[in-house]
Amino acid sequence: MRERKSSLWKRLWEQRYLQLFALLGVAFILVFYYTPMSGLLMAFKKYKIQTGYAGIFTAPWVGLKWFAEFVTDYNFNELLRNTLGISVLKMLFTFPVPLLLAVILSETRNKAVKRLVQTASYLPYFISWVVVAGFCLQFFTTQEGVVNKVIVALGGEPRFFLSSPDYFWGLVIGTGIWKEMGWWAIIFLAAITGVDPSLYEAAMIDGAGRIRRIRHITLPSIAPTVTVVLILAIGNLLGGGLGGSTFEQCYLLGNTANRAASDIFQTYSFRIGLSEGRYSYATAIGMIQSVVSVILVFSTNAVSKSTTGHGLF
């Protein structure tokens, strides 16, 4: 027993630098990721910011008061509708596009064209949502927007793309696709490149055309990758799926004119928490989102594992 103990210390001492590096990282994660998790306690308490971080633990309990208040909040129905509506529609529309783009790129015979288009397609990924919002002003404002100028030139009426709730969801989905499709296409394209070429050759000899080769070889071969990406996307459903950060979109493109369609749990939680200083209430709203996300990740992973055999963990 004693000998085993001393050998443990000896081994630790031998790898002291490695342990030091690893522990530095673990300590950082504990402070910046796990401490805020413990801060979720304030969602069940009446917390005052003046009491410091320790105040979270000493504040009086209020049970589910904040959750009940949120559910009966006069904004709740609108917030729920927007949060779920935007998330689900973004998922439906932004997931297929990168896949389609990857298939199209892989079928492009002219390599120069393929490279040019691919290069352009993931450029938007690297710019910030702030710049994307700036581009939206350039293209969608009622007076100066290029799109409205084209509409007017074609004899139509200018649309209030940025200042009407009717267009907001479309704007979020459209900019989400624009910004992220090229990026996710890279992953699918990498998977397509890995498909054994002899499969295609055999199919060609059997007389299968392009569409049939795509359907029966390309798509089934990359199914595992698609599954993994789908799990990632569903896990991040409320965050924006593959369509980038829904919060940033709603915060930057939302305004008082389109709030009926642009206010979501997160933006509301921000306003309540940081502008109005109602920390406990805002934490409760934020927590709903975290819990739903975690449930989504684990359940999609479980479903995917039992049906297709592929999963993240």
Next chain:
Amino acid sequence: MTSIRNHIRRTREDVVVDTTIYLLLAIVFFLCAYPFWYGLVLSLNDSLDTGRGGMYFWPRVWTLDNYMEFFRDATWLRGFLISVLRTVAGGSITTLFTMLVSYGLSHEKLLFRKAYMAVIIFSMYFSGGLIPYYVLLKNLGLLNTFWVYIIPPSLNTFFIFIAISFFNEIPEALKESAKLDGATEMRIFRSIILPVSLPLVVTILLFSAVGQWNAWFDSAFFISNKALRTMGYLLMETINQANVPSSAVAAAQAAASGKVDPLAVRVTAMMISVIPILMIYPFLQRYFVTGLTIGSVKG
């Protein structure tokens, strides 16, 4: 594969498929590239002339005035410099920290490795949300300091996974040979691991630098001192102002008074935040694809 293709006659299906593909590619290319091009055109054109409208593909009255105006404006210049500073400092610190931590974690023989990894992996799936995070930063004394730009983003799980997968690919024999020579882990890291990890260093440096350069969120919510505002934040502020109806009037007034109007400055600021990314784009392309495919599919 090509040889077989060459021997097979192009069917009608081929023609239809190819036409559709090139048409779609043209649309994708236009949609992705044109906004950048249009922004450049606007920023390089005289702002009074831009007000006359009708310019879409090429500047009519070339000028660099908009850029001069940007750098003459004390607020923008300061925001620009803060962004440069956080990009350089934040990028290097994140890279160094990530390399060290991941190198430690990448060793199969590391004691408690499983427990460490479990701690890291769980943190990827659950978070405390913004408000507790804000309270934490406040109590760490990071609010309203430059450090809030540097310390919180100095390590993230995505980078750790990219780095660990990379280190795992380095042949064990390389490390063992150094150990036999009596080198310490520190020395092995410095003189063997770092030199062969150049692609990894560049990948993480580029990723984190782009993140730092684009950041606006922390500047908006964790900073109230105007002197510490980043360019991303200032840009967000101008865009928000432009998003309300009254600004059209303000723009018209500015145009009438002969000053560079807010639209021109806004577009120029957008281009100034995009141009550095365009400049390092070839490097981004070379390195991040590997990073992405390792990081997200394996991680």
